[in-house]
Amino acid sequence: MDPPSLLATVHNNLLAVARSATLFDVAAVIVAVCALHSTLRAARRSLKTTKLRGPPRSNIVFGADKQIFELPDPGAIYETWENEYGVVYEVPTTLGGKKIVLCDPRALAHYYVRETWTYVLTDMVRSYFQLNYGRGILWSQGEDHKRQRKSLTPAFSQDAIRNLTPIFYYTAHKAKSAWEAMIDASGGGSTIIEVQNWMNHISLDTIGLAGFSHDFGSLDGKQTSITEIFGSPKLSAVNVGLFLLSQVFPLLSSVPTPRTKGLREMQRTIEDIAMKLLARTKKEKEEGAFDGKEEKSIIGVLLKANDSDAALHVTLEEVLAQMRVLLVAGYETTSTTMTWALLELARNPDIQRKLRQELLAFGEEPTYDQQQSSLPYLDAVVHEILRIHAPVTDLVRVAVEDDVIPLSEPVVTSSGEVVNSISVARGTQIGIPISCINRSTRLWGADAKVFRPERWLEEGGIPKKAQDIQAYRHLLTFVDGPRTCLGKSFGLTEFKAVMSVLVRNFVFEMKDGPETQVEVDRGLLLLTRPRIVGEQGTNVPLRVRRYEG
Numbered sequence: 001m002d003p004p005s006l007l008a009t010v011h012n013n014l015l016a017v018a019r020s021a022t023l024f025d026v027a028a029v030i031v032a033v034c035a036l037h038s039t040l041r042a043a044r045r046s047l048k049t050t051k052l053r054g055p056p057r058s059n060i061v062f063g064a065d066k067q068i069f070e071l072p073d074p075g076a077i078y079e080t081w082e083n084e085y086g087v088v089y090e091v092p093t094t095l096g097g098k099k100i101v102l103c104d105p106r107a108l109a110h111y112y113v114r115e116t117w118t119y120v121l122t123d124m125v126r127s128y129f130q131l132n133y134g135r136g137i138l139w140s141q142g143e144d145h146k147r148q149r150k151s152l153t154p155a156f157s158q159d160a161i162r163n164l165t166p167i168f169y170y171t172a173h174k175a176k177s178a179w180e181a182m183i184d185a186s187g188g189g190s191t192i193i194e195v196q197n198w199m200n201h202i203s204l205d206t207i208g209l210a211g212f213s214h215d216f217g218s219l220d221g222k223q224t225s226i227t228e229i230f231g232s233p234k235l236s237a238v239n240v241g242l243f244l245l246s247q248v249f250p251l252l253s254s255v256p257t258p259r260t261k262g263l264r265e266m267q268r269t270i271e272d273i274a275m276k277l278l279a280r281t282k283k284e285k286e287e288g289a290f291d292g293k294e295e296k297s298i299i300g301v302l303l304k305a306n307d308s309d310a311a312l313h314v315t316l317e318e319v320l321a322q323m324r325v326l327l328v329a330g331y332e333t334t335s336t337t338m339t340w341a342l343l344e345l346a347r348n349p350d351i352q353r354k355l356r357q358e359l360l361a362f363g364e365e366p367t368y369d370q371q372q373s374s375l376p377y378l379d380a381v382v383h384e385i386l387r388i389h390a391p392v393t394d395l396v397r398v399a400v401e402d403d404v405i406p407l408s409e410p411v412v413t414s415s416g417e418v419v420n421s422i423s424v425a426r427g428t429q430i431g432i433p434i435s436c437i438n439r440s441t442r443l444w445g446a447d448a449k450v451f452r453p454e455r456w457l458e459e460g461g462i463p464k465k466a467q468d469i470q471a472y473r474h475l476l477t478f479v480d481g482p483r484t485c486l487g488k489s490f491g492l493t494e495f496k497a498v499m500s501v502l503v504r505n506f507v508f509e510m511k512d513g514p515e516t517q518v519e520v521d522r523g524l525l526l527l528t529r530p531r532i533v534g535e536q537g538t539n540v541p542l543r544v545r546r547y548e549g
């Protein structure tokens with residue numbers, strides 16, 4: 001089978017734009033045209049927002065955005081700035097803007113209480129979400145977000161995920177059988193498998209089946225508009241320029257491009273799937289369990305709930321939008337996380353062996369409930385991967401009202417004043433450097449950068465400073481507050497199921513020995529993706545053999 005390449009190297013394209021003289025010229029003209037406008041806006045902001053120290057404007061057009069975008073994983077540079085300028089600092093952004101970056105537990109806790117109300121998506125991100133994924137939960141804010149979140153929450157409950165667990169094992173076993181066949185066909189007891197694409201297939205088919213009872217069949221090598229849309233859209237330099245500039249001019253994000261054609265096709269596919277699902281839930285309502293099987297998928301549960309509770313008001317448009325959101329939010333996050341896990345296990349044979357021992361000693365494949373408490377080392381490995389390799393590395397929001405953000409330790413402002421809180425005027429952008437916070441030496445201690453699952457099991461393994469981060473397991477990987485990842489339990493259960501099947505049955509090794517270098521790239525949605533140095537795209541070929549005791 002020839003797996004579709006599921007990744008776009010947005011990052012390289014961004015570099016191309018940054019180097020492209022024409023785009024710079026265009027941008028420079030635009031800068032001139034809107035200079036007055038931004039100056040006025042900035043002047044109003046600077047009246048109230050505390051002036052903080054921070055890195056210089058390294059690029060006249062893109063500020064430090066270019067520098068941040070060029071780094072596949074900006075955690076390290078955020079940490080350097082934090083060490084230099086303090087727990088909050090300001091970073092120059094595109095066309096004269098700036099954002100205030102929060103690295104302080106107290107500031108973050110304050111911020112997350114106000115997420116979706118005081119701090120909202122920027123216009124650029126919001127119109128991008130609306131255009132590409134519809135007016136679903138990712139796009140919504142305030143009261144509307146609260147209502148959409150409420151309608152979806154029961155479909156992600158403990159019971160719902162428990163019901164979906166057999167699907168997570170089903171896709172994992174499909175990959176297992178395919179790998180066994182590949183190893184047997186190679187005749188040599190082991191073979192090289194490019195695991196990143198396999199994790200893509202597992203993740204895509206899982207979200208199809210568990211999300212809306214549809215089999216995309218990517219594990220069977222099927223090519224569909226969905227596998228293509230996730231495979232092909234390399235953003236052209238022009239598209240990327242539009243993308244960066246649309247931070248300032250939101251309307252630019254609706255300029256039609258070849259990519260929007262692909263997205264329209266995805267929408268049609270989603271509509272077909274939705275119609276089938278609607279018919280199915282209707283039939284189930286009339287006849288009781290349909291095919292002897294009860295509809296369990298996330299969207300199926302949502303539709304059933306709407307049928308029995310008129311107060312939910314779920315429209316068809318919204319259902320279609322939520323389906324697109326599930327694909328976007330649930331697919332690449334999980335697949336890149338599982339790829340990182342296999343890679344770290346291949347790089348750390350002792351940890352891999354210890355995990356396999358725990359799985360074998362446990363015997364059967366852990367059920368949803370057993371996953372919660374009976375396999376502490378699996379749990380530690382999974383959370384250590386999420387800490388070190390958070391797929392969403394940073395987020396930006398904008399304040400829609402004035403606010404004062406308290407700090408747990410003082411910072412020195414640009415005028416040399418020492419303050420314990422900062423004022424933020426309406427219109428100020430706020431940056432959340434997730435990957436920095438997860439790996440900060442200040443918070444996690446001297447071994448913060450090391451992959452060491454044991455920290456989750458040891459007494460005192462999580463330093464007091466890290467414990468000040470008020471989020472799920474003191475990680476910002478799933479963020480916090482009203483927009484905390486709704487699919488956290490879905491993602492964790494899938495991750496654990498796939499690891500327990502694969503690590504129990506196979507041994508993973510670095511193809512060219514333990515010294516092999518790994519680098520980080522950005523995937524389709526700008527999430528971090530690993531690549532083995534020297535490989536194409538984001539290929540992660542590992543040597544895989546059956547575990548034979």
Ligand code: HEM
Pocket residue numbers: 137138149207325326329330331333334337390391392395477478479482483484485486487488490491492
């Ligand atoms: C390792 C796996 C995952 C990670 C690290 C992750 C991370 C995140 C993050 C950081 C956000 C916040 C985005 C923002 O504020 O702009 C988010 C939101 C969301 N995630 Fe996940 N996610 C994962 C898996 C999933 C899965 C498997 C699903 C669905 C099946 C899912 C569904 C959602 C939804 C619906 C939201 C929007 C919540 C809201 O706006 O209220 N996620 N996720």
Ligand SMILES: *[C@@H]1O[C@H](CO)[C@@H](O)[C@H](O)[C@H]1NC(C)=O
Pocket residue numbers: 303306307309310313314315316319
């Ligand atoms: C949800 O229920 C309402 C009536 O209670 C109905 O008008 C609406 O079409 C339903 N939504 C879907 C997607 O079926």
Ligand SMILES: CC(=O)N[C@H]1CO[C@H](CO)[C@@H](O)[C@@H]1O
Pocket residue numbers: 073075076077079388389435436439449520
């Ligand atoms: C593999 C990986 O993500 N490594 C990064 C871990 O974090 C440090 C510091 O933030 C980076 O320098 C590494 O590149």
